[in-house]
Amino acid sequence: MGVAELADAALLGRVDAREAQSPWDDTAQALHAMLCEPERTWLKIDIDDAASVFVDSRLRAFERPDAAQPLPEAPRTVRLQSTIVPFDAHPPFAPPGESLDILLWTVGLLAFDGRPAPWLGAADRYRLRRWPNFTLLAHSIDQMRLTAQIGSRLHSVDEMAAATGVERAAAQALINALSLMGILHSAPAVAGGAAAPVASSPATGLFARLRRRLGL
Amino acid sequence: MNQRLHRDPATITHGSAALLHLRDLCSSLTYATLLTDDGFEVTSLGGADIATARMASMASSMQALGDAVTRELRIGAADYIIIASASGYVIQLRVPGQQLVLSALFDADETVGKALSSARLAIAEMAGGLGSAGTAK
C-alpha cells in the first residue's frame, strides 16, 4: 500500500481524521498512542503550509519530503490520520526513512507549552534509560546539560531546572520529548522531598571553558 | 607484496639467519627480534624469559614514536634508537627497503659502537637476502 492509497478513505482497519485542537499537542498524543499499540500503525500528519509527514510504527521511521525545512513551531492546523495495517504491509515510503526519534524529539519539544505531557505525572521524577542520540537531534547545550542531570539519578523537573539554571518550561519540554521517545524511567514523587540535586557544571569548569572555546 | 611478512617463510629464514650471524659477530647479544612495522614478531633469538611477541609490539611503538619525533623536528628519518639502562641497552634499526625492524638487546659490557655496527651488518644482510629472494618488497 503506497502513500496515495493512505490518503484515500478505503483502508484496512480504523481511520481517524480530524482537526487538531492544539496543533502539536494532539500530534504528540497520537504518536504516544501509536507507540503504545502492539499493532502496526501508520500515521499521516498534514501540516498547513508544509509537506505531509508519514510515520510507520513498525519501521520506527518517518518520511517528510521537505525535511530540509524545520517543522513549523505554530502551524494553524494539523490533521492526523492513523491506520492500523497488517504487520507485513508494504511501507508507505521507501525504507529506511528517517529515525522516528527525530520526529518524536521535535514534536515532544514543541507540544504542551511547558506543561507536562498528559501521560506524565506533574510531580514525577525521571532518569534516563539511555541517552538521546544527540548527534542526530538538533539540540542546545542546555538540553545536553539537563539530560546529564538525569543520567544516573532520579530528578524532578524542578530539580533539573534548579541544578542547571535553565527555565522550568524548557526542562519540562525536554522531559516530554524524552518520554515520547521512550527513553525515560519515571517514578512517583518522593514523600517528604528528595535529596538536593547535584549542581551542574561550574562556570569555571572544563565544560564551560570548552564550550566558550568551541563557540557552542 | 606479501603483506603477512611475519608468516612469510623466506622472511623468517633470512631473518633467523641474520640474527644468528649477529650473535656470532657480537657475543654480548642477549636477545634480538625481527618484527614487522606494525608489531608482529617475525623471528627471535634468545630471550627465553621474554614475551617476545609483546616485545615486538613494544618495539614497533618505540620505532613509530622515534619517527614521529624526527618528523616533528624535521631532522630526517630516524636512523636508530637506543634505550640504555644499567644492565644493557636496546638498539633498534629499520631494515632498508623492507617494512621490518630489528630490535636487539646487548649486555652492558658491550660498547655501543660495536653493537651498532654489528646490528647494521645484520640489517644489511637481511635486506640483501630478502631483496634477492624477491619477496617482501
Add this chain to the structure above:
Amino acid sequence: MAEHVILFTGPMGAGKTTAIQSLSEIEVVATEAVNSDRITADKPTTTVAFDYGEITLDDDDKVRLYGAPGQRRFDFMWTILRERAVGMVLLVNNDAADPLASLTEFLGEFGDLHARGGIVVGVTRSDLAPVPTLDDYAACIAAARPEMMIPVFTLDAREPSQMRTALMSLILNVESTAASRDPAFAQ
C-alpha cells in the same frame, strides 16, 4: 600547565585517528605503520603507539586527545594512556563482525574510567550497517555493566560537529561524576 586528557579507544578501524583529527587544533601527531593484517581491517596503515591532538583553552590549559592502538597486542599502551585520562571516547564500528563483543571487551578494559571520569560510546559506520541499534548497545551496557549509564551516539568521525557533541557530553559526565563525589566542585 593543567591538562585534561581524553582517551580515544576502540577496535582497529573504528575511526579513532580520524576522530582526533576532527577535533584537534594542531596537526595530529600520528604513529602509523603499514598494516599487515588486512583481514582484521582493510586499511593501509594502523596506529602502533598513539595519536596525539589537542585543543588549547588558554595559556595554561589544554585538552589533550590521545588515541590508543586498537589491537590487543598493544595493550601496554592502553595501560600507559589509561592512567593519564579523565575520560574516554570508545568508538565501535557498526559494520564489524561483532561490535557488541568489542564494546564489552573495551568496557572491561577501561571500565574504571567510568568510575573516576566518564565514558561516551560512539558508533561509527551505522549508515553502512543499521544494526546493532543504539537500544542494542544500551542493553549490552546494561547487561555487562549495570552500574553504568553511558551516552551512546551514532558518529561520523569525520564530522567535527558530531565529534564536538560527543566530547561535550563526555566532559559533562566527567564533571557530573566529580560533583557527585564532591558537591563543592560545582560551586
